[in-house]
Amino acid sequence: MDEHRITVEFNFGSAEIFASNAALRRYRKAGGSLNALQDIDTDGGNELDQVLDKIDSFALLIQSNLCEKNYTIEEIINGFDDLENIVKVVEQIFAGVPW
Numbered sequence: 001m002d003e004h005r006i007t008v009e010f011n012f013g014s015a016e017i018f019a020s021n022a023a024l025r026r027y028r029k030a031g032g033s034l035n036a037l038q039d040i041d042t043d044g045g046n047e048l049d050q051v052l053d054k055i056d057s058f059a060l061l062i063q064s065n066l067c068e069k070n071y072t073i074e075e076i077i078n079g080f081d082d083l084e085n086i087v088k089v090v091e092q093i094f095a096g097v098p099w
Contacts, residue, residue, distance in 0.1 A: 006089070012075070015069045061090060
């Protein structure tokens, strides 16, 4: 099975990201937790720490799957105009995973 790639537009430019089953494996190898990616809806009164943990987890998922460029977590987080855009990228990565 070939991995597919998605192109993400950051404020500082574009980058290709792997998106498929192996994307989750790379995320885990980078220290990410699948539990941290659960319940991406933040409208339920989550505390600020929980929201920030999710943003960090989303950024790690993206960073650990960059095809060529090695941006830092901070650059990834700052590369999005709003939280909605980072969630869309995470959803695109998961779109390649057959549950």
